[in-house]
Amino acid sequence: MKVLVVIPARYKSSRYPGKPLVELRGVNGESKNLIQRSWEAAQKVTGVDRVVVATDDDRIKSAAEAFGAEVVITSPDCQNGTERCAEALSLLGGGYDIVVNLQGDAPLTPAWFIENLVAGLSAHPVAEVATPVLRCDGRALNGLLSDRRQGRVGGTTAVFGADHNALFFSKEVIPYTGQEYKDDEKTPIFHHVGVYAYRPLALAAYPSWASGPLEQLEGLEQLRFLERGTHMLCVEVEARGRQFWELNNPQDVQKIEAMLAEMGHP
Numbered sequence: 001m002k003v004l005v006v007i008p009a010r011y012k013s014s015r016y017p018g019k020p021l022v023e024l025r026g027v028n029g030e031s032k033n034l035i036q037r038s039w040e041a042a043q044k045v046t047g048v049d050r051v052v053v054a055t056d057d058d059r060i061k062s063a064a065e066a067f068g069a070e071v072v073i074t075s076p077d078c079q080n081g082t083e084r085c086a087e088a089l090s091l092l093g094g095g096y097d098i099v100v101n102l103q104g105d106a107p108l109t110p111a112w113f114i115e116n117l118v119a120g121l122s123a124h125p126v127a128e129v130a131t132p133v134l135r136c137d138g139r140a141l142n143g144l145l146s147d148r149r150q151g152r153v154g155g156t157t158a159v160f161g162a163d164h165n166a167l168f169f170s171k172e173v174i175p176y177t178g179q180e181y182k183d184d185e186k187t188p189i190f191h192h193v194g195v196y197a198y199r200p201l202a203l204a205a206y207p208s209w210a211s212g213p214l215e216q217l218e219g220l221e222q223l224r225f226l227e228r229g230t231h232m233l234c235v236e237v238e239a240r241g242r243q244f245w246e247l248n249n250p251q252d253v254q255k256i257e258a259m260l261a262e263m264g265h266p
Contacts, residue, residue: 008081009104037107054088080221120235127233128202132193138181
């Protein structure tokens, strides 16, 4: 299986402009921008044949090339990371069995999340797309609920069936639970990890589909697949004591830096 990892990155984020170039300090005080930390996370994944940054912005291109990344220039008309990955695959000439979308706002993504994702898609020939889900402990759930109470859009949650086929994704915390949980207690809520593995045919078809009402309401690109009846596999991954969070808002910088320090990341 030939595996391509694409890190889509745009400068003009509606919620956080310039996000890929935001600096994050590690445990030793060294500062690296978000796109570099995401690229370094991809370098730790085994079984990957190629890693590229896909962007339409010269500032991101220059920053990525400065730390040694391969960059593919894509159209500014791409509406989301999946469309950007599809264009990148086309520009690279195809030739890959699985394309992984490692979104550039998830520098804390452990290598085994992606390795398990690729293995999960490989083992389920009916599945056209796969994405990881992480069972929240009380600490993570309380973080999601705190964001919503303060009017911030934080992490995304996922619900899936007994066959692990995705049913829905939301920026609300679903399913509802009124129970309170201790920090280290398991909860019934699954945090959707913003990584995708696509089969090339499904990825190539995606940009030709119109954005549907669910995608537009939630602002979640993966809902376009669900609205078209695509078989999307949710692959449960284990945190193994690691904290996970995406950079969604400026307030997340401090949270992620604290997690980098906690995990000893330089």
